[in-house]
Amino acid sequence: MILSIVILIVKIVLLIGILMGGFAYTMLLERRMLGFFQLRLGPNRVGPAGLLQPMADGIKMMYKEDLMPAAADPWVFRLAPVVALTAALSVDAVIPFGAPIHLLGLTISLDIANPSVGLLYAFAFSSLGVYGIVLGGWASQNKYSLLGAVRSSAQLISYELAMGLSVMGVLVMAGTANLEKIVQWQGTHHLWLFIPQIVPFLIFFITAMAETNRTPFDLPEAESELVAGYHTEYSGIRFAMYYIAEYVNMITASGLAVTLFFGGWLGFPFLPPIIWFLLKVGAFLMVFIWVRATLPRFRYDHLMNFGWKVLLPIAFVYFLGTAAFATGVL
Amino acid sequence: MIGFIILAVLALGFALAVVVAKHPVHSALALVGHVVVLAVFYLLLKAEFLAAAQVIVYAGAIMILFLFVVTLLTAGKEDQDARESLPAQRGIAAFLAILGGALLAGTAVRVAGTPAAGRAPTGYGGLLDMGRLLWGPDFPYLALVALMLLTAALGVIVLNRPEPAGAPVKEGR
Numbered sequence: 001m002i003l004s005i006v007i008l009i010v011k012i013v014l015l016i017g018i019l020m021g022g023f024a025y026t027m028l029l030e031r032r033m034l035g036f037f038q039l040r041l042g043p044n045r046v047g048p049a050g051l052l053q054p055m056a057d058g059i060k061m062m063y064k065e066d067l068m069p070a071a072a073d074p075w076v077f078r079l080a081p082v083v084a085l086t087a088a089l090s091v092d093a094v095i096p097f098g099a100p101i102h103l104l105g106l107t108i109s110l111d112i113a114n115p116s117v118g119l120l121y122a123f124a125f126s127s128l129g130v131y132g133i134v135l136g137g138w139a140s141q142n143k144y145s146l147l148g149a150v151r152s153s154a155q156l157i158s159y160e161l162a163m164g165l166s167v168m169g170v171l172v173m174a175g176t177a178n179l180e181k182i183v184q185w186q187g188t189h190h191l192w193l194f195i196p197q198i199v200p201f202l203i204f205f206i207t208a209m210a211e212t213n214r215t216p217f218d219l220p221e222a223e224s225e226l227v228a229g230y231h232t233e234y235s236g237i238r239f240a241m242y243y244i245a246e247y248v249n250m251i252t253a254s255g256l257a258v259t260l261f262f263g264g265w266l267g268f269p270f271l272p273p274i275i276w277f278l279l280k281v282g283a284f285l286m287v288f289i290w291v292r293a294t295l296p297r298f299r300y301d302h303l304m305n306f307g308w309k310v311l312l313p314i315a316f317v318y319f320l321g322t323a324a325f326a327t328g329v330l
Numbered sequence: 331m332i333g334f335i336i337l338a339v340l341a342l343g344f345a346l347a348v349v350v351a352k353h354p355v356h357s358a359l360a361l362v363g364h365v366v367v368l369a370v371f372y373l374l375l376k377a378e379f380l381a382a383a384q385v386i387v388y389a390g391a392i393m394i395l396f397l398f399v400v401t402l403l404t405a406g407k408e409d410q411d412a413r414e415s416l417p418a419q420r421g422i423a424a425f426l427a428i429l430g431g432a433l434l435a436g437t438a439v440r441v442a443g444t445p446a447a448g449r450a451p452t453g454y455g456g457l458l459d460m461g462r463l464l465w466g467p468d469f470p471y472l473a474l475v476a477l478m479l480l481t482a483a484l485g486v487i488v489l490n491r492p493e494p495a496g497a498p499v500k501e502g503r
Contacts, residue, residue, distance in 0.1 A: 076355065117457050120382035124369075127390025131362065134394065138355060138401040146401065153398045157391060177457050 003106075011112050015092060023247040024054035030289045037293035064236035069140055072233065076139035081234065081241035084132020088248040090125040094118040095255045096180045098265045098274035109180065110265075110274065118179040119167060122256060123160075126211065130156045132245060133213075133220060137230035148229025151300070152220035155210060158307040159217075163207035165315035166200040169322035170260050173197070183264035194261035197322070201261045203315045205287075208253035210307070212246060214288060216295040219303060254284035333374060341367045354400045358393060365389045379457045 028043070032050065035042025044050040068077055093112040100109040115121055130153055137149020170193050171177055174185040186192050194201045210217040221229030231242045258264060258280040267276030298306070323329075344367060347360035365388045372381035464472050 076359070115378050117378050117382050120379065120386065124382045124385035124390065127386055130394055134397050134401065135359070150398060150402060153394050157394060160390070
């Protein structure tokens with residue numbers, strides 16, 4: 001009993017450490033890659049090849065003045081970034097980072113919780129993340145922040161539906177909503193689910209990009225129209241929390257995509273499973289950065305039309321087809 | 331039991347805050363908190379699917395819409411006590427609340443001590459079990475709810491239908 005609690009605490013601390021480290025170096029990777037995409041070098045002065053840049057950024061963020069507008073709602077203003085970060089970190093609790101390991105006669109699964117409906121838990125927590133944005137935008141009492149918040153809530157509600165429908169096919173094929181079992185199903189059938197579910201995978205990836213507010217879906221913080229959207233009035237450590245939340249969401253979305261469609265920790269045996277998982281997540285993060293460097297921002301009506309009139313019907317039809325195949329109707 | 335008491339206090343606190351809070355956004359926030367605490371209750375009762383569904387549907391979708399409307403309507407407005415148009419509403423509300431509470435408490439006291447009818451079957455409240463119920467014996471209800479929501483959606487579309495080209499523009503739209 002005590003041992004399992006100790007293991008749990010160690011796992012939680014490790015996960016948060018991995019996510020924070022992941023955030024720091026995803027950010028550095030993004031800045032350097034964006035530099036290369038734009039024919040410049042990116043930050044390369046702090047430490048060898050700029051590897052210590054995240055530390056410099058962190059120290060800068062901590063010592064910056066923490067401002068709050070006079071008209072702001074102090075409670076909600078302080079609560080909002082915490083909600084955003086908490087929701088972002090919580091989603092990863094159900095993602096299995098590797099095959100269960102055997103240590104000193106114990107079997108330790110590499111996720112913090114393994115509920116039977118793990119996938120739904122991931123969705124539940126990620127749907128709570130929007131509160132951070134909506135509340136932050138409202139509490140700032142700034143019209144640009146509010147516009148960002150309103151855009152964000154409309155965008156999230158629209159794209160969450162298509163996202164939910166896109167993973168239904170995975171549920172039907174694997175016959176379970178438990179993320180560990182979904183990976184194991186892909187192992188025993190020697191079939192990574194992106195092969196039969198390529199269209200839902202693409203929809204999942206597009207909607208995940210929208211849910212993380214990344215370019216081309218960064219309308220909530222569109223800097224050319226809304227200054228910085230919902231986090232216009234945030235500075236210092238609170239701004240950093242929003243920033244961390246965005247990158248952790250990116251890592252989470254990549255982790256979910258890998259788990260659901262790309263066999264999670266599965267891979268050739270010359271590398272340990274957890275390395276395979278991290279490699280695949282890294283590949284997805286690269287795609288996120290690549291897309292950001294390549295595509296311009298959506299116009300608002302295009303965004304809504306694309307979500308409701310393209311993604312949602314396609315996801316629905318494909319899911320019906322999957323269900324018909326899986327149950328043997330077709 | 332300790333978990334139940336903590337959660338019950340939290341749930342009651344959030345529920346009270348919904349009513350007491352001066353600002354509608356704070357009320358909505360408290361309601362979100364209440365919904366999340368309820369979900370944890372379901373978890374304690376081993377209804378994992380229901381807990382997840384509660385958070386996704388109520389906290390993730392419905393309350394976001396609430397906040398969407400409330401934040402838009404209250405943006406830039408000062409807090410002020412509007413005059414109440416129904417003079418006796420506080421009294422009536424208190425009476426109804428006490429009545430409802432008394433009925434609930436009465437039922438609880440009457441049922442307390444009676445053992446539950448057998449153990450819940452394994453997998454009860456899980457995804458498969460819920461699916462079998464909803465698409466099996468309870469399917470008519472599901473279909474009726476779907477029909478009702480479809481009616482609402484159709485109503486919205488009809489109300490927001492653009493005027494046919496050439497039609498005179500009505501005032502007040």
